[in-house]
Amino acid sequence: MSSCFLDEETFCQCCQLLLQHSHSLCDGWSWEQVKGSEEGYLRKTALGTGRTRCNLDQQGNSSDQHQERTFSLSFHNDDDDDDEDDGAVCCIQEESSSSSVVQYEYHILYSCSYQTPVLYFRASTLEGRSLCLEEVWDSVHPNYRQRLQHRPWDTITQQEHPLLGQSFFVLHPCRTEEFMMPVLKAALEEHRQVNYIVTWLSVVGPVVGLDVPLSYCTQVPEPPHTPSRSPQPPPALHSPQP
């Protein structure tokens, strides 16, 4: 069954339906179109809470005397090959973390490689300082943190935004079908409407502080059914070049 994957046209249609409901709630979603193309993405900014550090310090070497916790990203538990690596690491001083107001910006893009939506986001303090990866990790609700740590492909990493070229954080999309498949299958069997984006967002959004009010799930329909939901191949180019 190919319907756990999303083609780009259905993605756009789902987004437009989500937008209509968003306008009725005035909760801030907008559609950003890429200049000169059909492509675009959903965008929303929101204030939330996060855990940030007051005395954020970046040093080339970790030092014992200040009781600093050195954080270096490692996705494999048995990974030891960054021993001789004295690249800068994000050193955090234990005692100065606090809960503070954080400005979030969320983008929902379409990935043609995985045929799923992808959630990009960035976060900054009210003074305009970008949060570093560890602060973002610490801002994730404790209920979700364990899941992120033990499954590298669900984790949050820093990536380049494919349309803007700027640094964002991303929830890795390659396991999306695992949680979408049962939902879509059940909906099909029970003849229920499911808007792919709304369902997907209600799962991934809360992990990074983005709540999806219940009315989205009851009020937003799915796009009109099309005969085939798998991506169509590009039109065949028949004539060889002269």
Next chain:
Amino acid sequence: MADDKDVLRDVWFGRIPTCFTLYQDEITEREAEPFYLLLPRVSFLTLVTDKVKKHFLKVMKAEDVEEMWFDFEGTPLKWHYPIGLLFDLHASNTALPWSITVHFKNFPERDLLHCPSNSVIEAHFMSSIKEADALKHKSQVINDMQKKDHKQLWMGLQNDKFDQFWAMNRKLMEYPTEEGGFRYIPFRIYLTMSDRPFIQKLFRPISSDGYTHTLGDLLKEVYPVAISSDDESKRYQVVIHGIEPLLETPLQWLSEHLSHPDNFLHISVIPAPSD
């Protein structure tokens, strides 16, 4: 074919002579000499510049040193792009050696990803390989490999071991004979004259009626601006690994032979020199 395997070696062993100069506003205890290095086209800046860092740290105090980053003529260089791509995109029509400026302060947070350790480079590299296989084989080949096989791909790149790398990578270059090629071609077309960093779309190497798509077909479909019509002079160059392949080259062949180790074809479209 013997000739085609030579192409794989030429791609892997491509080098760019580079001169690293410390940014003039960095605080030093004495004058910093420039540092010269041959950079592998297929690797990543943060993976191969430990020597650069050690060289400049000799004349700096620890408190003046934060995460190292690079710029070329004022443009911050994205370490997560292969070195050869960065050169082709920004500096291919300038004189060698490539002159890169080294910074240890004022990291451009919005524009560059942080790279605190080699694990980050590895994660990024493996993520690209995984994405490429999602396009080529619906992730079947990469998912059938064991963790140690994934590690071998990374170690091959990190330690510049062509044979070790290709022992594994050849599996990612196979396809069912009856298909004639991969499902979709992993490619990115990088633009200099746009806000958008690159174009990436689904594109099949072989059409449903068996026609073999070429580089020219790809460009016509996803970035027609790159191809000038017959009556006007060429406005853009289409560059892969520092060369301009003929537009008639089959895309499947390019994907198998001119991809980077991350299994993507990274294609630069740059303005043609004006003379």
